[in-house]
Amino acid sequence: MRLEKCWFCSSTVYPGHGIQFVRNDAKIFRFCRSKCHKNFKMKRNPRKVKWTKAYRRLHGKDMTQDATFEFERKRNRPERYDRNLTENTLKAIKVIDKVRSRRGEKHIQNRLKVRVAKDRKEAIKELDQQIHILIAPGATVKGASAATTSPKVPVKVQQESNENRMEE
Amino acid sequence: MGGKCPHRRVKKRRYSHKTFRLAKFLVKGDDAVYDELKKPEDEKTALPLDEDLPGMGQYYCLHCDRYFANVAVRDEHFKTKRHKKRLKVMAGSAPHTQIDADLAAGMGMPDNGPKLMSM
CATH class of the missing domain: 2.30.170.20 (Ribosomal protein L24)
Incomplete structure (x- = not known):
């Protein structure tokens, strides 16, 4: 088969x-x-x-070079049946499968590690460039100090309210 | 290649003309064209005379696998967008093959055993 x-x-x-x-x-x-x-x-x-x-x-999503890839191959030459050899091969298949899956998982974990570092770098860069979204332009350190030093200007409110009444 | 059927009432199904279907099977695959292009110069032979083909089979575009009636038509074809796209594809890496599929599946190169006959 x-x-x-x-x-x-x-x-x-x-x-x-x-x-x-x-x-x-x-x-x-x-x-x-x-x-x-x-x-x-x-x-x-x-x-x-x-x-x-x-x-x-x-x-580079999957493992590319590994010694376990050398076992399964198309053999275009018939092999004489040998009971011992068959038995050993069946045992080896299980072991090799385990080794390969473990190495595959390791490969994925290594890939994810790179990803974490990259994400962190990108986040820092974004924070640097987009900080003005978080803090309003008037509320910078310079602006805040100016606001505290400048005296409050009284606003005449009553006049405006009178005008509104006239319109009604 | 092939063609539209001008008399067809249902315009949606115009590409079902038999010449079109035939042309689909006659056209060479990408990998066959690629192999042909990669051949060394001395292996390439002159185009044989064939009276069934347009222009006696003398005016051929290797990249697109098409025969033309004369030099002028062929040179006109060389200027087309389709041909230029084809050139770009063929200049790239080799097309996907079954061996590529096997290697991607985690198999090794095929084992043909030792050579029995000395060449």
């Missing part, structure tokens, strides 16, 4: 699943589901579509 990878999104295609397109130059394109097939027919580039593995790899 050979588990193929989807041409578009790089997910595993199990036997009996998905669809396969053979171009007239005998090139084979396998798709895991109709979503990927439709995207191929729309001539979309998997490197530019954000949900594909190809995009995630290219943009």
Whole structure:
């Protein structure tokens, strides 16, 4: 049983699943589901579509170089059946899977660390540039001192109120 | 390529003409064109005479995979926006292939075993 990878999104295609397109130059394109097939027919580039593995790899979202990637590969040469070898392989698969998932998590955590530092830097910059939004232009240190020193000017209120009554 | 059907009443479905459908399958894929462009100069052969193609198959645009009736039409095509866009795409990185998909899925390069025959 050979588990193929989807041409578009790089997910595993199990036997009996998905669809396969053979171009007239005998090139084979396998798709895991109709979503990927439709995207191929729309001539979309998997490197530019954000949900594909190809995009995630290219943009450093996923782990790219690791020793665990060397185990799973297309072997185009038949191997003689060996019971011990098969048993060991089945055991190794579990171990390797664990190691890979742990390293993948580590990669994501490292990515997030960079993000935190970047966010902090951006926040400081924004605070520097946008401080005038928080503090009104009259309420700066200079303005506040001026307001306290200047004497209060009395305003005649009664006259205004009289004018209003006349209008009514 | 292909064409609109001028007599069609329902204008929405004008692209269902059979020549258009045929042209869709005859056109070369991006990766095939890219491989053709990357070939070294000495491997490229002169265009063969083909009376079924426009201009006996002598005036060809490699990037767009199109044949033209004469030099003037082809040179006019070289000035078009579509051709220039195509040039830009082909000057970029190699198109996505199945091997790229496999590598992105966390697989290694394919293992073909040792070579049995000495070349």
